[in-house]
Amino acid sequence: VWNASMVFFQTALLAGYAYAHLLQRIPTMRVQVGVHLGLLILAALFLPLQISGLLGNPDPSRPALWLLATLALSVGAPFAVLSATAPLLQAWYARVRAGHADGKNPYVLYAASNLGSFLALLAYPVLIEPLASLSDQRIGWSLGYGLFVLMVVGLGVQVWRRREVGTADPAPLTISPPIAWREKGMLVLLAAAPSSLMLGVTAHLTTDVASAPFLWVIPLALYLLTFVIAFQTRPAIPPALGLGLHGAMAAACAALIAFRTGEWLLVFTVNLAAFFFTALMCHQRLAARRPAPDRLTEFYLLLSLGGVVGGVFNGLIAPAVFNMVWEYPLVLVAAGLLRPWSRREIRPWEIICCVTGVVIAFLGPLSMEAVRYAPDVRAAVPDAQLVRIAQGVLGIATLFAFLVRDRAVLFTVVLASIVWSGYHLARGYDWALSERSFFGVMRVAKIDDPLMGGPVHVLMHGTTLHGAQAQGAQNLCQPTLYYATSTPLGQAMLQMQTRRLDGARVGVVGQGSGAMAAYKRAQDQLTFFEIDPMVDRLSRDPAWFTYISTCAQGPIRTVLGDARLTLGHETPGSYDLLIIDAFSSDAVP
Structure with missing residues (x-):
């Protein structure tokens, strides 16, 4: 979900940058400001922000398309128009300050823009989310948007005052040679690799290393910070030092990336450091290739196109073609080719x-x-x-x-x-089996447990076990882990069956390996509510788990979709026992 959401925002950013680039074809700066102000006002019609219900509930078979379309209808317009402001302000600054030293490098304002995004991102989990409800956040965002529009109005007033006092409109910048197609391709690749790695390292850490609320903030914050450093007039980390640190951390990460180990803090740190210095290397190479100011909006358009390429690869293509998070190690290795190529003879x-x-x-x-x-x-x-x-x-x-x-x-x-x-x-x-869907990577491990009579199949989603089943005939239908008869879940189920001798009606949110089906008697009714069709398929495959196909007495019903929505369609009071067991890795949903 996070990756698909990032694809939307990167695509909206591309749309905003494309609009900013096209707006530069209007020679008069006053008209450009007027057009931008008009679009900002039109986009305000979508405020306050809310999730559009035009597309109905999400389709479990096509969740990515539903999510992208819903985000576009809900926040697409204001985000796209807002995102255009950064390149527009830099382009206007370059025109107003033409002939001055600071006018030759308007790109430094991009560092300031990303610094603001970096601080706002960190403020969300620390201040905004703990102190403000979602309703308050919507109102606050709308007020902030209104304040921003007033600032653009003030800018427009200043531009028109220049006309009243007889000051000429800043002339368009001198046209420099066009960016070669090969150079455009290089700029797209240098932007695509960090975008892909940001999503890849997030998926890898939350799936295979550790999971915690707002963990996604850290890679995104580091991603923004690399832009700040790369576009500084005097980078805090010089490019030569960044290249050396990238070489060291990428190599260290390559040795650890495949293994799940108890040294989670070490793995966590090495992966984030490798991502940070890889992104910094790419972004510093981007900054070194920035064109003359008259090509500024085209440069940012190519940069945002690279971001979309990386996002689409991770968010839409990789889940369909890979059975695990292969895109992360693949791009981590491929980024080595984006390092400078020495022209001297190989020794x-x-x-x-x-x-x-x-x-x-x-x-x-x-x-x-x-x-x-x-x-x-x-x-x-x-x-x-x-x-x-x-x-x-x-x-x-x-x-x-x-x-x-x-x-x-x-x-x-x-x-x-x-x-x-x-x-x-x-x-x-x-693991013995690894499969992937829009919702994540599921693995089945084969382990040997003498206490369970030999081989055991274990269903895993990242660092969380979603069920295990002994393969020996003696313990085949014995629920295990937190579904065992000695656990609160098992005791609650047994007690309910004792109270409902004629048949208990039980609902379980989160299907996992289907272990709860082992409790089902012929007179019981058991319904699983599962968001991921792949989980339903794995738990019903006798090659891996047989709780549903063999152990349960009678049919098991599965309702696919987001249980927060599908449960609303059930008849009120229709369940004697409702078990909530929906987890993604170790994070509470």
């Missing part, structure tokens, strides 16, 4: 370092395969310890990746080898 030691790094990276998977045929070693060393040894080997490979960081292609080759090896190792020890 022999650089080739040796590259080959050595690749060989060492592949030693991990090769060693693990060899251990499979050495039962004595396998019995003496636990699987978890073998994985740690393999991680240490990958750590050595990262040193060789760092040594060739000035060679973009060699650096990327070693990085790709490390990432591939890590996922090859983790694939065999963390």
